[in-house]
Amino acid sequence: MTEELYQVREIKDLRDMIRTGAELYKEAPAFLIKRQKGGKYHEVTYKKLEKDMNALGTRLVDLGLVGEKIAIIGENCYEWILSYFAIVNGVGTVVPLDKELSRQEIDNLAAAAGCKGIFYASSYESYVQDLDIPVKMKFELYRNEDVPFDEKDMASLLFEGRKLLSRGDRRYLDAQVDSEAARIMLFTSGTTGVPKAVMLCHRNLCSNIKNISKVVQIRPDDRTLSILPIHHTFESTVDIMTVLYQGGSVAFFEGLKHVTKNMVEARASILVGVPLIFESIYAKLWKQVEKTKRVKALKAAIKLNRSLQRIGVDKRQKLFRDIYDNFGGRLRMIITGAAGIDPKVLRGFHDLGLEVAQGYGLTETAPIIAGTPDGEQKYKKTGSVGKVIPEGEIKIIDTNEEGIGEILYRGPNVMLGYYGMPEETAQVLEDGWFHTGDLGFMDPEGWLYITGRKKNVIVTKTGKNIYPEELEQLVSEIPYVEECMVYGLEGVETGDGTTVAVQVRPDYEAIKEAFPNGADDEQVYDLIKGIISEMNQKLPNYKRIRHVVIRDSEFVKTTTHKIKRQDNL
Template identity: 45%
Template sequence: MGEHMENRFDHYWYTDIREIVTLKDMLAGSADKYAKNPAFWVKRKKGQPYSPISYRLLQHDVNAIGTCMTEMGWQGKRIAVMGQGCYEWIVTYLAVMNGIGIIVPIDKELSGPEIENLLRTAECDTIFCTKAECSKLKGLPSIRNLVVMDFYGDRLDEEEVPDDSNLNLEKYEGWFEQEEEKKVNVTSWREMLRDGDQLLKSGKDEYLKAEVDPDALAVILFTSGTTGTPKGVMLSHRNITVNIMDVCRIAHVTTTDKTLSILPIHHTYECTLGMLLVLYRGASTAFCEGMKYITQNMKEAQNTVIIVVPRVLEMINDRIQKGIEKSGKADTFQNIMGMNKKLRKMGINLSRTIFKGIRNELGGKLRLVITGAAALSPTIYRNFEDLGITVLQGFGMTECTPLISGTPMSAPKERYRKAGSVGVPVKTGEVKIINKDENGIGEILFRGPNVMMGYYNMPEATAEVLEEDGWLHTGDLGFMDNEGWIYLTGRKKNIIVTKTGENVYVEEIEEYINQSPYIEDSMVFPYDNNGEEIVGVQILPNMEYVRTKLGYEPDREELKDLYKKVIQELNQGMAVYKRIRAVFVRKDDFVRTTTRKIKRHENPVPED
């Protein structure tokens, strides 16, 4: 049996939970309760300060975009949204979800062919895209409607819609075949906002009255297979809203909190926890201008909360340590840190006072960090806690919308909230561990109302991970301590997790590169590059093709150089985080099963 944690961890949960079943409920409730509060912080131009957009204006803009879509006859459509995290992205997401059809978020790092594959699979001919990423859409045959969005210049009051003349829509129209049956309609987000605003003023209310089924398909999120057979996770409003409420039981976010949105917005981690949860709580979000602007934007936004992957925390920690060393006060700092730890053990916590100067380099108001998607070093966890910044770790997956477990914010601080654990299961879910070894380590299974509806049009793949009684095989290995806290020890499934938290599915990469006539077979694997897990590959060359192509038998060095070039070319067809960075050429065939499958753990990296 699974271990249902509803009673076991009741003393941890925050109880000020507003019941919601759809995101339409959520937005209406928040717009009513927090009408004049800032929902988002945006910049008119690069370099300018952040300015607020209120909850009232947010709801109006969602209704305006939704009303324009309704007038255009887009009800029931699958609509893609892609690009840098920005106000226009999230308004589009909510507008589609709350009365139009099914939203299909797409990774802006994907290549054109990968994007086309997802659009075709989702039967999607309409895409909203930020202008910086639009060039990837050139000539894609699935597109019939392109709506161009902008990161800068959002309006800040109901009377002003920013100018969109800088978008040069004619340029985008020239990217597509314009035969009548293939004509692509190109418009701007702001033009749709203006039209929708006028329609609302004229009394058009069809979108406002649209009913939302909490259990119907609302989102298709592609997690893998972008170069082969796409695997789309199907989510409903209830999946998302249940998880929002569960996370709010674990982490206490208030109306005065402000986050800085850093992570890719198409990820369910950033979208659910970094956007929707914040809106549910009446808090606000500022949009980061890019990875290199993180610390600068933190100072400008003065955010109190940040939701990140471990790599971002590592970058911030390195910056802090280098600053201390540069000041020449490293020994003094260590002495103060040691004294502070002793005081904390006595129940006296002066961290916020003692290390105020360091926190000022991070904007001065940061109090809470939520991290997930990859393993966080316990040392870095403790470093931030010692500075007076609460760190909560989570474990989840797209198939669970995403949170499975998390560190309760109310857990005892003097024990660093069990650094190294990914916390306890969410209130509405249950966990069990199967096929345990002698140390109690086995595969983690999860069941709860946040588990996906299944993979889009892939019943066999769904059945492989989702049992009839609702148990989802996470593919992660771990154990639970005697208090019910979860610890991860590895992965059962063949996934490489990059330092930025991106999942790379090895079978997908193998399927893609094995199409090359140069490659007889391949095995993609995580390669340790000085502590960083990168994508590596072992290649079994197709020597007959190589000899025919070259006209002679190459020596060992020539062969290695050849395959590095082959992989470099193949890499251009994949997103940057999926690209193969370590190439090894085999002299002999792989060790295989009797059915000719490669035994992944019995094929070490070949020696030269």
């Protein structure tokens, strides 16, 4: 990367990050938490975070968990991330688990990792009570003062840890943190294949935090609202650790239904999420504008804003005050990742005066590989995921005639390997280069574009490659489509032996507006099939979608809202 980079402070491990953060930001809020559901936010300072981490870590050492693997499962909250930091910064290896897992899956993954301890939210008590794990520790999302502490309750653990520290117990405080040892074990939520446990070290995470901070600046008065699953590395690294590293603060939401309300309450200025969330927000925003018959006025404001921006005048807060007020009045930046966002939506947010940063990465890279730097020409590059991070390298191999090939990455954030899977590790790691399995290309200015997953490509009998993601983007632009999945259908006789098919989940709200008197299944099918047939006329013959299936149920997805292709066929 050649653009000017922000200065960052050196940190050798996550413990160093917490310690220096407490020195630099002291009584500034690190987290905003609620003690009661629906109550007001309370601040947890950087100093308190360090003290709580030391107390909990000391108690974990006293419980004999040094060198052990300890799982965490539950909703996003302070106790979750506190457990994470306490474990990795002087106790053992943390194993974050997806809260959407079934009881059997939790059992299987905890056993596969060899966990000797588990932190769990009280809502998961029935899930973990029969697990063959010696030490089970509970935390509450909201503390009921009438409920007495039990021995392994988080409040009790902290109390006992503080007592040990007051007596001079320094086992945790003096513990050496090996920045090169596997201390984080993350089970991938990939859309294909068997979940693997990715092994990460402190160096992986710290290098990624610093590299993100070199290109995207978080201000000390910035606040984010944590809404993505906290076990996912995009949420934990980008939305929590990078924000803490730069002195901002993190508020925890109370559920997707409360996002807007919590943003107002927390006065959030940054929102980190996945495309599905932002595309939904954008669509609802315009529907609201249409209902209030203010489309013409908003389009005029957007046009004026573009002109003012070109001459360096910023009147966004005044022009779009009503929109900003809906999000608490302070929203300035959206950070999206985990999947590609519709370029029209990204440009639309820019037009409304919001900065949109896009990142690309994988669990195996802790996670960010590329991102859109501050101050760059994001509007013109809306189809791109940005430039490679400062300490990383990207190369494209096995390119076709369009220059599209597999993306390989090398950098200090590449994982140590898959736990207990040397053969699988060797398949993706070669001479330091990680084979992402993603396909894409780089433009002459070094901006990366993702075209799809290698495993998803539909190969015709004549050797043509069809990228499902490209067609899905086109189909999703149909106003009556909520979401879709394109795939190859074998066994249907066509000229090239493969039929391009699509499963569509209709947007019934939009269909209701088109058919005020109601539409039956056949009418819905004919409507969507007809529009796809018109779309086909603009596509090469081999890319045309010839088989349409209407779904009346949700797609099976990962917790980051990616469609699991194999599970939906």
